Amino acid sequence: MGWLRSLLRGSKSLADKRARNAEIDEELEAFIGESVSEKMRGGMCLKDAVKAAHAEAGTAATVREKVWSAGWESTLDRLWGDLTYSLRRLSHAPALVFTVVLSIGLGIAANSTVFSMVSKFVLAPPPVGDPAAFVSLFRTYDHGQCCNYFPAPVYRDVREQAKSFSDVAAYYDAVPASIGSGGESKREWGQAATENYFEAARLKMAAGRGFAASEESSPVIVLGYRLWQQRFGGDAGVIGKTVDVSGHPFTVVGVAREGFRGLDPVLDPQFWVPLGTLPELVAQATDPQSRLAQWLHIVARLKPGVTKDEASRELDVIAQRLATAHPRTDKGNGIVLKRLDYLGRNEAALHMFLLALSVVALLVLAIACANVANLLLSHGAQRQREMAVRLALGATHAQLLRQILLESILLALAGGAAGVLLSLWATYGLSSFKLPAPVATDISVHVDWRVLLYTFALSVAAGLLCGFVPAWTASRPAVPGALKGESALARPGRRLTLRSVLVVAQVSLSLVLLCGAGLFLRSLESAMKIDVGFRSRGIAMMAVDPQLLRYAPERTVQMLRDARERIAHLPGVISATTTDGVPLSGGHRSDGFVVPGYPAPQSADSVELYMAGPQYFETLGIPRIAGRDLGDENPTAPKAAIVNEEFVRRYLHGDNPIGHTVTGGGVPYQIVGVVKDTKARTIGEQQRPVLYRAIAQNIASDPSGDGYTIMARYEGDSAALIKAMQDQIHAVDPALAVFNVQTMEEHMQEALLLPRFVSTLFTVFGVSGLLLALIGLYSVMSYSVSQRTKEIGIRMALGAKATEVQRMVVRGGMRLALVSVVLGLPLALAAAKLTTSLLYGVKPWDVATFTLVPLLLVAVSLVACWVPSRRAARVDPMVALRVD
Amino acid sequence: MPEKSSELVQGTLEMLVLKTLALMPMHGYGIALRIEQISDGAFKVNPGSLLPALSRMERAGQVKGEWRETENNRRAKYYALTEKGRKALKSETAAWGRQVAAINRILEA
Structure with missing residues (x-):
């Protein structure tokens, strides 16, 4: 209970600081008063006694400070003080705040958008109860090649023989059916599943129930949540009613919970019927006696206490037994156990793709951080005097460091919030991409709690990263010089400053991104120009079944x-x-x-x-x-x-x-x-x-x-x-029911999904990178001009012409830009090599891309240097020399 | 310096305060005076360390404060030992005894 009392008292004193201070003061006064009385009793005169008592007790402020620091609330109070101070300071530099928040916002948005894909396709657990014990089985061929689905008899064998599982269910993944009757019927995609499917998956239902054990081939149907909302208005009264499924009456027994779209991450089935009803619904349903047709997905729930290894060993035994019993069809085939959301051969490719995207997004953030670090460095340089004064007044380095870091974390968090907003918009845009497949799919991505958590952590990390160096240098000014207003960072004659290094890193990284964007745009261009051999416009299409x-x-x-x-x-x-x-x-x-x-x-x-x-x-x-x-x-x-x-x-x-x-x-x-x-x-x-x-x-x-x-x-x-x-x-x-209504133009857009997707992403990333690099170069150049005002004034007083000064500034900036291009090009070429498999009709060392992009970058850098150079040229020597 | 007053061993102030308050409730200066007198002036306790310690102990529930009149007609905060404080004194005294014995053994070895 002690902590509770401490919490209550602490909060009380925080809530009413003045009352607490008055109490401390009064207690101290009583202390000193008693001390004076005691000393006078000992024979001192009043004056001496008061003096001695005060000398012993120390100042009221010190005592107050010490009493405060005995409680936890003082830490909070100091932090709050720092926080309000930071906010007040930042509100005086709106341009800085805007640039930093925008920079970090762009970087964070890139990352949280990519991460929303990672979250959907890699991290999100399958939508079933207790997913860890729920596994997928696959059939291997040619002694271990993965992966095929199962013939129905093999499913029945596994279900009968395997002792490691409490449930073994199977489903067929894409069943078309027209749902509803008359002119209102619509074609929907669903799945046919064994009667134990819902029980094995431990699915919670939005309404009703899953299939019962006796409903192996009964005309019952479980509706998907979206279909239920759209066609039945979300009315729970639909349970027990009959709906028309491709001309057959089916009784609705349940509605799957919201967001459940089967066990496959991409398909979007909207109803489930028992596997036994499949022959009624589909022309030429697969023969359930054939040991050759591989069409069923098997999912199984491990019995409590059985490990995956034990289950795998049992499956090996079963596969061998089947191979002996059915040598003609089952020989050389095995059964393997995989994670429920295992994607087969595509998984490694998908992971590589997402990893590559994450790296690219982190690159954008790195550019943004370099940019922000640079801005904060120049901002910090302007505060050297303030820091020196505070140090001289007794603040510790740690206190200053904490304060400046707090500022950059605040900025980064604001950037993170901006990034989340941007990525909400970006994921909305990405979700409009559709797979060019005839079956219903869902590849939409969303900003979920995992994305928010990741974004928060990344923002704090970015804040620390881009705040640390500026905070370190700013909290350690060379006190004597700084008090007079000299900047430790603007030492003349030093060529390679931290700020230039940051700018070079930034510009070369953005060159890499831009080359990527250029390559993918060229690839999209050539993909659009690929002669498909048939008319790609002016055709309207629709399907019936x-x-x-x-x-x-x-x-x-x-x-x-x-x-x-x-x-x-x-x-x-x-x-x-x-x-x-x-x-x-x-x-x-x-x-x-x-x-x-x-x-x-x-x-x-x-x-x-x-x-x-x-x-x-x-x-x-x-x-x-x-x-x-x-x-x-x-x-x-x-x-x-x-x-x-x-x-x-x-x-x-x-x-x-x-x-x-x-x-x-x-x-x-x-x-x-x-x-x-x-x-x-x-x-x-x-x-x-x-x-x-x-x-x-x-x-x-x-x-x-x-x-x-x-x-x-x-x-x-x-x-x-x-x-x-x-x-x-x-x-x-x-x-x-009429479905898949589209024009050939729309269909071609879908067919170009991959090149369109990749080039959109890279263009967004590349342009963000370019924008950030520009801001960086511009801010470095204009800061250097403002620092060198005096020097420029002297030069002009000694006879330098405005054009010469301008040329000097531009030359300085362009040197940085050229160094960046020289460093960035090999990097970009190496990175391009990795994208070979994603390119259509373009070589990774595409000459057009690798000449145009650097030229573009140099041209844009020229603009970024030219603007501050104009300011340098307009320096009036008389005014400049009078500064300070 | 008329006489040498030693620094208190770290962390012992609270124990001494508890011991002093075990006799009767006292105000801050009373506690300081008492510690100084009993230690023959060896330990001087100033309000900069005494008041934070009292505040901490009050938070921990070992002492209870109450504003009262002093014999010199001043308002001062009198601290009294609580049941919890009594237990703390007992355990801290025991722990201190063990420590001193151990240190002595080391010094005499």
Whole structure:
């Protein structure tokens, strides 16, 4: 209880300092009074007694100070005093505060924005209960190569045999379905999970419950929080009601809690159905008896007390047992246990990418800190006199140091706050980037508590870092000189000052950043110029999935034909076609091919498969080189196909392919034409072999898993056309949900995600760095001019011309800039080497970048030196010599 | 300097104050005078160290202060030992005894 009393008393005396001081004074007076009485009793006269008593007791102020320092509140009080003093001082230098807060704000914003990505993709624990005991399993192949998903029978084997886990659940990660009925139905992405999924993940539900043990294949559904809010108004009454899922009645049993988007960090599923209902919802669901199709994610919860090593050993035993029992399918395959949020092969790449970004962001902060240190140094130099006076009056070095450091930490915290505001805006901007994938994804990033904590720590560290050197020098003035107003830092004749070193470091680092920005901008430019081989503008696209309405294949073919013809006749539409997938959407469908009479190609790449309706090549503007076009082929005739030139090169050694029959995935196709190459998966890829097959002939045998897209090449207003296209589709069947509505321009923007993302980031970083370096150079030059006013005055009095003085100042500044460029260029070249894998069509030692950027930097430095040099040239010798 | 007054051994002031107050409640000067008299003038306690010590001890709950009239008709703060103070005195005296014995053993060895 002692500390409580101490706290109460301390707070009381802080709250009413005057009362406490009066009490101390009164007690001291009584002490002295009694002492005087005692001394007079001993025979002294009043005067002597008073004198002696006061001499013994010391001054009231000292005693007061000592009593105060006995309690904890004095430390707080001193700190508060320092704080208010700092604030008062800083309020007199608004320009300094503004520059420093802006500098640190930029640096911190870069870091907290990057860290918000780290927080989302690396640090945030998976959204399940007790994540440490919840693990993912993967299937290895070729004796240890990672990672594949699981065939359903292997899942069942593991679930039955493994004793290390209390729960083993599985899910299939991307199930499309139209939810709702009539014209209101919308296509959503969800997941199909085993009945124990919610129990194993220990998920809290926003409403209702997860699946029950008996609901292995019951028509029940758990809604995602966003879907629940958007479509059902967040009404808890929806539990127990029936909703239409792709034409089937499903009973809503629960709503997942807010923010739960499945166990994958990128996908954005909005409903969950039992795995057993999958065949009803998806055309051609994977065969649950096949030991070959690898499609299920397995997650498992360790039993209490079982370690991951023990569980791994058990999985090895199970894998061996399975390999013996099913040698044809399971031999050479293993089962490995990984962290729940393990990203497989992509993980190392993602971590490297984030690490590189963090380093770049720290670089920006380093530039900002150098800048601030510089500003504080010159600010501190102006305070040498004040410091000397305070030292002379008895302040200790430590006290001064503490005070100045407090000031820089205050500034850095204000900068941190500005940085958080900036990064709120930046993360909002970043979240608008979308992955070019047909499934629903969520890569939005947010400023969460981890980011705030990191930002706070970084701000304090930045404050200490950029405050320490200026604080050290300022708290140690050469007292005798400083009292007269001389600055210890402005010793004439000293060439290499701390301030110049800081400026050089700053400018060369910003050169590195700017070269990065230049490279990525050039890369974006060349990526945008890459010839994708098809028309990249003036096409409107939208998708439907008739299978969600349980259409038979013949009806799907008929529906697509009707919709295409109606749309082709709309005013403004030049041509229209149908397909099963838009190029440049990441991966699409592909298969290995065999051409009778020709050896298999060296690089056994699979062939990209696209379905094409009538006018496909005309609409996409892909030139046909030989043969005929695909039309409304007869579904029962032999399958016709058109291949691209790369296919001919790779599989037919350049021979005329027309008339050949090629086989892919066990299906023979007769080649009827050849077209020019196009990019298939990504913009930066090497040319891939592509085979286009007639849509009408393949919907029945190989239906698309994520619907069919209708594309229209148009002239005029896209918005009006898109509305008209939707109306035409609904005229065929009003129940069809239309999704993925976009123009080709929008799609191309998404396809350029990586180069756009990287170049945006680097441009922002680079420009911030340049801005900071400029401020640094400018402040150093103008400070040096103000320090040398007297010297310049003497020079001019002795006959130097204004232009000569100006040239002298500019030369001094440009020397710093040139040294920075010389030091920065090799650094920038070395850093550029690391970015090779991120560049499209640009060499890391791109000549244009590495000549233009240094030139730009030098030009901008010239401006930064020229402004202060003007001031130097206007120095009036008469005034300058009268200073002091 | 008429007579040599020694510095108090560090940390012993509070113990001496506790011991002095164990007889009866006293005001600050009374405590200082008493310590000086009993030590035959060897220890002089000035208010610069006595008042902070009293403040600390009051915070710790070892003494309790009360403003009263002195015999010279002045208002002064009288300090009285609390139960906690009594315990502290006992334990500090014991600890001091052990320390002195140990130091003596070392010096005589």
